[in-house]
Amino acid sequence: MATPARFDIVAIGNAIVDVIARADDALIEAEAMVKGSMRLIDAAEATRLYDAMGPGVEMSGGSAANTLAGMAALGRRCAFIGQVADDQLGQVFTHDLTSLGVAFGTPPLAGGDPTARCLIFVTPDGQRTMNTFLGASQNLGLASLDPELIGDADILYLEGYLWNADASRAAMADAIRLARAAGRRVAFTLSDSFVIAAHRDDFDRMIAAREIDILFANEAELLELAQEQDFDAALARVAGGVPLLVVTRSEKGAVAVTGGERTTVAAEPIDHVVDTTGAGDLFAAGFLSGLAEGRALADCLTMGAVCAREIIAQVGPRAQTDLRTLVAARLG
Amino acid sequence: MATPARFDIVAIGNAIVDVIARADDALIEAEAMVKGSMRLIDAAEATRLYDAMGPGVEMSGGSAANTLAGMAALGRRCAFIGQVADDQLGQVFTHDLTSLGVAFGTPPLAGGDPTARCLIFVTPDGQRTMNTFLGASQNLGLASLDPELIGDADILYLEGYLWNADASRAAMADAIRLARAAGRRVAFTLSDSFVIAAHRDDFDRMIAAREIDILFANEAELLELAQEQDFDAALARVAGGVPLLVVTRSEKGAVAVTGGERTTVAAEPIDHVVDTTGAGDLFAAGFLSGLAEGRALADCLTMGAVCAREIIAQVGPRAQTDLRTLVAARLG
Numbered sequence: 001m002a003t004p005a006r007f008d009i010v011a012i013g014n015a016i017v018d019v020i021a022r023a024d025d026a027l028i029e030a031e032a033m034v035k036g037s038m039r040l041i042d043a044a045e046a047t048r049l050y051d052a053m054g055p056g057v058e059m060s061g062g063s064a065a066n067t068l069a070g071m072a073a074l075g076r077r078c079a080f081i082g083q084v085a086d087d088q089l090g091q092v093f094t095h096d097l098t099s100l101g102v103a104f105g106t107p108p109l110a111g112g113d114p115t116a117r118c119l120i121f122v123t124p125d126g127q128r129t130m131n132t133f134l135g136a137s138q139n140l141g142l143a144s145l146d147p148e149l150i151g152d153a154d155i156l157y158l159e160g161y162l163w164n165a166d167a168s169r170a171a172m173a174d175a176i177r178l179a180r181a182a183g184r185r186v187a188f189t190l191s192d193s194f195v196i197a198a199h200r201d202d203f204d205r206m207i208a209a210r211e212i213d214i215l216f217a218n219e220a221e222l223l224e225l226a227q228e229q230d231f232d233a234a235l236a237r238v239a240g241g242v243p244l245l246v247v248t249r250s251e252k253g254a255v256a257v258t259g260g261e262r263t264t265v266a267a268e269p270i271d272h273v274v275d276t277t278g279a280g281d282l283f284a285a286g287f288l289s290g291l292a293e294g295r296a297l298a299d300c301l302t303m304g305a306v307c308a309r310e311i312i313a314q315v316g317p318r319a320q321t322d323l324r325t326l327v328a329a330r331l332g
Numbered sequence: 333m334a335t336p337a338r339f340d341i342v343a344i345g346n347a348i349v350d351v352i353a354r355a356d357d358a359l360i361e362a363e364a365m366v367k368g369s370m371r372l373i374d375a376a377e378a379t380r381l382y383d384a385m386g387p388g389v390e391m392s393g394g395s396a397a398n399t400l401a402g403m404a405a406l407g408r409r410c411a412f413i414g415q416v417a418d419d420q421l422g423q424v425f426t427h428d429l430t431s432l433g434v435a436f437g438t439p440p441l442a443g444g445d446p447t448a449r450c451l452i453f454v455t456p457d458g459q460r461t462m463n464t465f466l467g468a469s470q471n472l473g474l475a476s477l478d479p480e481l482i483g484d485a486d487i488l489y490l491e492g493y494l495w496n497a498d499a500s501r502a503a504m505a506d507a508i509r510l511a512r513a514a515g516r517r518v519a520f521t522l523s524d525s526f527v528i529a530a531h532r533d534d535f536d537r538m539i540a541a542r543e544i545d546i547l548f549a550n551e552a553e554l555l556e557l558a559q560e561q562d563f564d565a566a567l568a569r570v571a572g573g574v575p576l577l578v579v580t581r582s583e584k585g586a587v588a589v590t591g592g593e594r595t596t597v598a599a600e601p602i603d604h605v606v607d608t609t610g611a612g613d614l615f616a617a618g619f620l621s622g623l624a625e626g627r628a629l630a631d632c633l634t635m636g637a638v639c640a641r642e643i644i645a646q647v648g649p650r651a652q653t654d655l656r657t658l659v660a661a662r663l664g
Contacts, residue, residue, distance in 0.1 A: 022652065055401070055428040055650055058390035069387070088420040088446070092351075096387040114420070315652075318387055320354065 005184070007103070008076040008292040010153035012145075012175055013064025014137040014161050014168070015082030015106075016116040017089045020128075020277065020316055021056040023121035028129055035123065036276075038130040038192050040164060046133035049119055058089075059316040060096035061118055062137075063191060064159040066278045066317040070285025070307055072100040073323045076292050079103040079153060083144055083168075085136035089115035096318065106144050109136050126273030126312065138165035142174055150175060151182035155214070155288065160191030163199045176211050187214035189284060190221040197224060207241040214291075215242040216284050219249045235262075246301075248283050254305060256287075256297045265301040268309035268330075278317025283308040286327070299331055306330050337516070339435070340408040340624040342485035344477075344507055345396025346469040346493050346500070347414035347438075348448040349421045352460075352609065352648055353388040355453035360461055367455065368608075370462040370524050372496060378465035381451055390421075391648040392428035393450055394469075395523060396491040398610045398649040402617025402639055404432040405655045408624050411435040411485060415476055415500075417468035421447035428650065438476050441468050458605030458644065470497035474506055482507060483514035487546070487620065492523030495531045508543050519546035521616060522553040529556060539573040546623075547574040548616050551581045567594075578633075580615050586636060588619075588629045597633040600641035600662075610649025615640040618659070631663055638662050 028035050031049070041049060060069075068078040080097055084090030086108040093115060097104045116137040121129045140162070150156055156179035162168040179186050188206070190196055196203060203225065206212055215238070219231065226234035239245045239257035248254045253266040286307035290300030306326055307319070314320055360367050363381070373381060392401075400410040412429055416422030418440040425447060429436050448469040453461045472494070482488055488511035494500040511518050520538070522528055528535060535557065538544055547570070551563065558566035571577045571589035580586045585598040618639035622632030638658055639651070646652055 050427060051431075053427075053431060055392065055431050056424075057648065057652075058424060060387065092388070092390060095382060095385075099383075099385060099387050316389065320389075320647075 005152050005154045006077065007079045007153035009068070009071060009155045009157055009288060010079040010081065010149055011064040011068050011157040012081045012140070012162065012172070013159045014062050014116055014134065014140075015065060015084045015093050016062040016118050016132065016137060017093055018059050018061035018118045018120050018277065018317060019050070019053070019056040020059060020120045020122060020275070021054045023054065023123060025123055027052070028121060028123060033121070033129045033131070035129050036127045037194065038132055038161070039194070041131045041133050043133060046117065046119065046131070049131055053119060053121070057315065058092070059318060060093045061278070061317045063161055063189065063281050064157055065097060066281035067157065067285045067288070068102050069097065069100055069318045070282045070323060071289050072102045073319055074285065074289040074327065075324060076289050079149055081106050081144060081146060081149070083137050083140035084108050085113060085115045086110040087114050089117060090136070105146070109139055112136060112139065120277055122275045122277070122315070126276055128275060128277040134165055137168070139167055140171060141167040142171045145171060145175055145178070147178050150178040151184070153184060154292065155185050155187050157187045157189070157288070159189050160195045163195055163202065169199070176206075180211070185213040186211060187216070187288065188212045189216035189280070190225060193220050193224040196221060200225070212242050214244045214246065216246050216280070218280055219247065222247050246287055248280055248304070248308070254283065254301050256301055258297070263297040263301060265298060265305055268305045270309050270313060273312050275315045276312050278311045279308045281317060282311040282319065302331060303327055337484050337486045338409065339411045339485035341400070341403060341487045341489055341620060342411040342413065342481055343396040343400050343489040344413045344472070344494065344504070345491045346394050346448055346466065347397060347416045347425050348394040348450050348464065348469060349425055350391050350393035350450045350452050350609065350649060351382070351385070351388040352391065352452045352454060352607070353386045355386065355455060357455055359384070360453060360455060365453070365461045365463070367461050368459050369526065370464055370493070371526070373463045373465050375465060378449065378451065378463070381463055385451060385453070389647065390424070391650055392425045393610070393649045395493055395521065395613050396489055397429060398613035399489065399617045399620070400434050401429065401432055401650045402614045402655060403621050404434045405651055406617065406621040406659065407656060408621050411481055413438050413476060413478060413481070415469050415472035416440050417445060417447045418442040419446050421449060422468070437478070441471055444468060444471065452609055454607045454609070454647070458608055460607060460609040466497055469500070471499055472503060473499040474503045477503060477507055477510070479510050482510040483516070485516060486624065487517050487519050489519045489521075489620070491521050492527045495527055495534065501531070508538075512543070517545040518543060519548070519620065520544045521548035521612070522557060525552050525556040528553060532557070544574050546576045546578065548578050548612070550612055551579065554579050578619055580612055580636070580640070586615065586633050588633055590629070595629040595633060597630060597637055600637045602641050602645060605644050607647045608644050610643045611640045613649060614643040614651065634663060635659050
C-alpha cells in the first residue's frame with residue numbers, strides 16, 4: 001500500500017518549444033510531410049525548414065508537458081521531468097510550466113544541444129503537421145530522473161515520444177521501476193503511429209509485463225498497436241492487456257474500457273477547428289484530472305472532451321482560457 | 333528630384349520579441365503599471381517581472397517592425413534596420429520579418445546584451461500594458477545604419493521609441509540627414525506620451541526644421557505634443573508644422589490633415605477587442621500602403637482602420653490573417 005503522495009501526477013516528456021505557423025497544403029506536399037503526423041529532424045533540417053516557414057508564434061509545448069499544463073489549470077498537483085538546455089528557449093519552457101504551478105526542477109544542460117523545438121505547420125483544415133528537432137531533450141537520461149519525486153506522485157505519466165531517443169528510452173525502464181517500487185500507477189500515451197511501429201516489441205513487452213495501468217491511444221494508434229483494421233477488434237485486444245484503456249476518436253468521441261466494460265462519450269460540439277495541436281494532450285489532462293478527483297469514468301471522459309474541444313478552437317497546445325470554469329459549466 | 337527607389341519604405345525601430353500573457357487588473361495595479369502604456373525595465377526587473385507573469389506566447393514585435401510586417405503582407409517593398417543580438421530570440425525576430433519578404437540585414441551583435449523583449453500584460457478589456465527590456469536594441473547606432481538602403485526607399489519611417497536610448501536617438505539625426513540628402517520623405521510615429529514628455533524639445537525642433545513630412549500620433553500623443561487639452565486646438569496646432577498629420581482616435585476613427593484640410597473615417601466595427609497590441613502599428617501599415625499605392629487620403633485612412641481592426645481582434649501585433657484580402661473586400 002502506497003503512502004499518500006505529494007503530487008497527483010509526475011510526467012516525463014520531451015521539453016519542447018513549439019514554433020507554429022500557418023501553411024497551405026502545397027507546402028506539406030512539397031516537403032513530403034505526412035499531414036497530421038510527427039517526424040524527427042536534425043539540426044540542419046530544422047534550420048532549412050525554419051527558413052521555408054512563414055512567420056511563427058512560439059509557445060511552450062511537448063505532449064506530456066501540455067497535459068500537465070492542463071491539469072495544473074484544473075487544480076491538480078503536478079510535477080514534470082524533462083530536459084532543456086541553458087538557453088533562451090529553455091528559459092521560456094521553464095517559465096511557462098512553473099508559472100502554472102507545475103513543479104519542474106530538472107537541471108538544464110549547458111554547452112550541448114539547444115532546447116528542443118517543434119516546427120508545426122497548421123493547414124487551413126486545422127490539421128497540424130509536426131517536425132521535431134529533439135535537441136537537449138534527447139539527452140534526458142537516468143541522471144535526469146528524480147527518484148524521490150517519482151515515488152511521491154500517485155501516477156507516473158510517460159509519453160511514447162520518449163522512445164524516439166536512445167537515452168530517454170533507456171531511462172523509462174528505470175522510471176517505471178521506481179514508480180512500481182513506490183506502489184504508484186503508470187500511465188502511458190502511445191503518442192504516434194510511427195513510434196509504435198518502431199518500438200512495437202518494447203510496448204508489447206511492457207503491456208505483457210503489466211507495467212502499464214492506464215493506456216492512452218487515438219484510433220490510428222490503437223489499430224497500429226493491435227495490428228488490426230477493425231476498431232472493435234483492436235479495442236478488445238488491447239483492452240485485454242491493460243487495466244484501463246482510453247481511446248480518443250476525434251469527432252466520434254472517446255471510449256474507456258476497464259474490466260471488459262466500455263464507457264463512451266460523444267465529442268463536444270465545435271463550430272470551427274482552428275488548430276488540432278495538443279488535442280490528445282488536453283484530452284488526457286481532462287481525463288486524468290477527473291480520475292484524480294475520483295469521478296466516474298463517463299465524467300472523466302467528458303472532462304477530456306471539454307478540454308480537447310477548447311484546445312482545438314485556439315492556436316497552440318496550451319489553453320488560453322480558464323479550463324476549470326469550462327469544466328464546472330459542463331459538469332458542475 | 334529623387335531617382336526611383338528600390339523600396340517603398342525603410343523603417344528603423346527597436347527589434348523586439350514580445351512575450352504576451354493574460355493578466356487581471358489587480359496585477360497591473362500591484363505592479364504600479366500605467367495601463368495601456370509602455371515603460372522601460374532593466375535586466376533584473378525583466379527577470380523579476382517575467383517570474384510574476386503567467387504562461388506566455390512569444391511573437392516578434394517592435395512598433396516599426398510590426399508596421400513593416402503589415403505593409404509586406406499588403407504587397408509593399410519593405411526594408412528594416414534594427415539591432416538584435418546573436419541569440420535565439422534574435423533568430424526568431426529575423427526569421428519572422430524576413431519570411432514576410434522584408435529585407436533585413438543589420439548584423440546581429442555578439443557577446444553583449446540579449447535581444448530585446450517586451451513583457452506584455454493583456455487585461456480582460458483587451459488593453460495591453462508593456463514593459464520593455466531594450467537589450468541589444470539600445471545599441472543601434474550610426475554603425476548599424478545602411479546609408480545606401482536609406483537612400484533607396486521612398487519613405488524613411490522612424491518610431492519615437494528610438495529616442496529612449498542614447499545611441500539610437502543620436503543615430504536618428506543621421507538617418508534623417510541621409511534620407512533628406514537622397515530626396516526622400518521622412519515619416520515619424522510619436523509612439524508614446526512618455527517619450528514625448530522626455531524628448532519634447534527634440535521633437536519640436538525636428539518639426540520646426542521641417543524634418544518630418546508625415547507624422548503619426550494617437551489622441552493622447554497629439555495632446556501631449558501640442559500641450560493642449562482640446563483635440564481640435566491640438567490638431568490645428570500640430571498640423572501647422574507638418575505637411576501630413578495622421579491621428580488615430582480608437583473607437584472614434586482617424587483623421588488626416590494636409591494643407592489645412594481634414595479627412596476623417598470612422599473606426600471599423602468590431603464585436604470584441606481581444607488585444608490592442610499593435611493597433612497603431614497596423615493602422616500606420618494600412619495608411620502608408622495606401623499612400624504608396626497612390627490612393628486618396630480617405631482610402632488610406634480606411635486601409636489603416638481595416639488593418640487596425642484586424643489586429644485587435646487577435647492576440648499579438650503581427651497579423652495572422654490575409655490583410656490584402658481584407659482590404660480588397662473593403663475597398664476593391
